[in-house]
Amino acid sequence: MSVSSIAGRARKFAGRQGKAWFFNVCSVLLLLLLWQLIIVCTDVSSALFPSPFQTWRAFLEILNNGTLFDHFISSMYRFAVGFFVSVSVAVVFGLVFGWIDWLFRLVNPVLQILRPISPIAWMPFIVLAFGIGDAPAVVIIFLAGFFPVFLSTVAGVRNIPDIYFRVSASFGVGPVEIFWKVIFPAAFPQITSGIHLALGTAWVFLVCGEMVGAQSGLGYLIIDARNNLRYDILMTDIIVIGIIGFIMDSALGKFEKFILKKWGISE
Amino acid sequence: MYINIDNVSKRFTRKGKEFTALDNVSLTIERGEFICLLGPSGCGKSTLLNAIAGFEPPTEGSITIDGLDVRKPSSRNVTIFQNYGLLPWRNVLRNVELALESRNVSRTERTSRAKKYLEMVGLGNFLDVSPHQLSGGMQQRVAIARALTAEPDIIFMDEPFGALDAITRLKLQDDILQIQRKQKKTIIFVTHDIEEAVYLADRVVVMTPNPGKVKSVMKIELGPSRDRTSEDFFRTREKIFEIFNMTQHYDIEYTI
Ligand SMILES: Nc1ncnc2c1ncn2[C@@H]1O[C@H](COP(=O)(O)OP(=O)(O)OP(=O)(O)O)[C@@H](O)[C@H]1O
Ligand SMILES: [Mg+2]
Numbered sequence: 001m002s003v004s005s006i007a008g009r010a011r012k013f014a015g016r017q018g019k020a021w022f023f024n025v026c027s028v029l030l031l032l033l034l035w036q037l038i039i040v041c042t043d044v045s046s047a048l049f050p051s052p053f054q055t056w057r058a059f060l061e062i063l064n065n066g067t068l069f070d071h072f073i074s075s076m077y078r079f080a081v082g083f084f085v086s087v088s089v090a091v092v093f094g095l096v097f098g099w100i101d102w103l104f105r106l107v108n109p110v111l112q113i114l115r116p117i118s119p120i121a122w123m124p125f126i127v128l129a130f131g132i133g134d135a136p137a138v139v140i141i142f143l144a145g146f147f148p149v150f151l152s153t154v155a156g157v158r159n160i161p162d163i164y165f166r167v168s169a170s171f172g173v174g175p176v177e178i179f180w181k182v183i184f185p186a187a188f189p190q191i192t193s194g195i196h197l198a199l200g201t202a203w204v205f206l207v208c209g210e211m212v213g214a215q216s217g218l219g220y221l222i223i224d225a226r227n228n229l230r231y232d233i234l235m236t237d238i239i240v241i242g243i244i245g246f247i248m249d250s251a252l253g254k255f256e257k258f259i260l261k262k263w264g265i266s267e
Numbered sequence: 268m269y270i271n272i273d274n275v276s277k278r279f280t281r282k283g284k285e286f287t288a289l290d291n292v293s294l295t296i297e298r299g300e301f302i303c304l305l306g307p308s309g310c311g312k313s314t315l316l317n318a319i320a321g322f323e324p325p326t327e328g329s330i331t332i333d334g335l336d337v338r339k340p341s342s343r344n345v346t347i348f349q350n351y352g353l354l355p356w357r358n359v360l361r362n363v364e365l366a367l368e369s370r371n372v373s374r375t376e377r378t379s380r381a382k383k384y385l386e387m388v389g390l391g392n393f394l395d396v397s398p399h400q401l402s403g404g405m406q407q408r409v410a411i412a413r414a415l416t417a418e419p420d421i422i423f424m425d426e427p428f429g430a431l432d433a434i435t436r437l438k439l440q441d442d443i444l445q446i447q448r449k450q451k452k453t454i455i456f457v458t459h460d461i462e463e464a465v466y467l468a469d470r471v472v473v474m475t476p477n478p479g480k481v482k483s484v485m486k487i488e489l490g491p492s493r494d495r496t497s498e499d500f501f502r503t504r505e506k507i508f509e510i511f512n513m514t515q516h517y518d519i520e521y522t523i
Binding site for chain 2: 265
């Protein structure tokens with residue numbers, strides 16, 4: 001491939017990226033169109049499959065009467081607590097287990113067995129142990145967030161180039177200092193990407209957790225709307241859950257990019 | 268006799284087989300000397316340097332600095348690496364300050380010393396820049412400033428200019444010579460570039476591989492300001508070239 005054609009492709013690609021908003025808007029419009037088309041072309045009852053307009057009305061309704069806000073707050077509260085605790089514990093354990101090789105090798109086989117189990121599978125035990133309320137959802141989020149963050153922290157620590165340790169030894173950096181001066185910052189980009197990954201997973205499981213164990217929250221609202229045959233509210237709720245997940249994911253994606261750039265890993 | 272390397276051997280086991288990276292190396296180095304370890308890839312230059320710096324102890328033999336056994340890296344000596352070893356999450360100034368953070372030095376003193384040496388290497392205007400925003404040559408200057416800030420007795424350098432372009436390399440060679448003259452540091456410098464060794468060293472330690480040995484030690488008597496284009500420089504270079512091509516083992520000290 002000639003140099004000029006590579007340059008041409010690069011420019012085109014930049015152009016594509018520059019028009020991101022255009023594609024975002026088109027994508028959403030296309031979805032709405034498809035949605036409306038299904039309503040028009042099939043004879044599905046509007047009570048069972050609401051149209052975009054009905055969904056919008058339901059959105060305004062639960063927005064104005066405060067229902068949406070209340071459930072939103074419950075969910076966010078659980079998510080914040082569960083995710084924060086999960087990330088903190090996973091990072092601290094990850095740093096230690098990544099540093100002490102035999103310790104990680106001792107627990108890794110069991111972790112690999114536990115990891116593929118959906119946190120939801122533990123639900124009956126969790127409800128038995130923690131009862132109904134905020135706790136089950138928080139525990140589910142904790143479990144969902146823990147593994148990606150823990151494993152990426154361990155990998156981050158194990159991948160630290162030897163040269164950082166030689167430099168530290170050269171300047172007499174002590175064994176405790178080295179944790180927050182070298183090990184944590186050196187592993188930070190990988191920790192961030194683990195957190196990014198965990199955020200999406202944890203959000204998915206928050207909704208599951210609330211569908212089973214809670215009396216409030218966006219996940220509970222799904223069950224509640226179904227029980228009341230308010231499929232328009234259900235649809236609104238689904239879209240809200242998606243949008244919140246999307247916003248959090250993009251925010252963390254931006255943060256991750258910023259970290260990579262600051263660390264000089266990518267431009 | 269400041270650094271004494273006595274019958275040092277280093278063996279690694281690779282795939283169950285034993286491999287001798289250093290075979291019975293003996294060498295003494297005086298305070299304030301500029302020593303170049305010169306030899307082709309795989310002759311054990313880094314292995315020897317790492318042993319003297321305390322990163323990897325030898326399998327046999329002893330190394331003493333100032334009469335004391337070398338067991339682990341001492342904060343009185345500093346190593347400069349080929350790939351700089353700057354911490355990417357710290358800016359230039361904070362990278363250099365690292366040299367003093369584990370010592371009993373006040374914050375203001377730390378900053379002013381770091382700035383002083385950054386100015387010495389010509390980076391006084393780049394204090395809050397990230398390392399990755401600098402060219403390779405500038406990054407290595409930061410590493411040099413960081414090493415000097417520690418005010419070490421010995422500076423170990425493992426192919427510090429190996430990743431730099433020829434012109435930057437010449438410039439940094441002059442810088443390091445100037446600094447060494449001014450500060451009277453003992454420097455042990457690994458290179459596989461004959462010309463670099465002849466330009467910098469008081470003595471060149473010529474090493475050969477399989478197993479890694481010191482073939483000879485050559486005193487370079489070209490005076491303090493060397494001219495790369497002079498007749499003497501040329502002859503010295505030739506001489507070292509010949510040593511590499513000799514099959515016999517000479518343990519004599521050359522003087523030209
Ligand atoms: N940790 C190790 N394990 C096994 N073999 C090693 C190890 N470190 C070095 N060696 C071997 O010892 C020999 C000398 O290595 P060393 O790095 O000292 O060479 P060098 O002279 O610095 O070469 P270069 O110019 O390529 O850096 C090489 O053959 C190398 O493969
Ligand atoms: Mg080497």
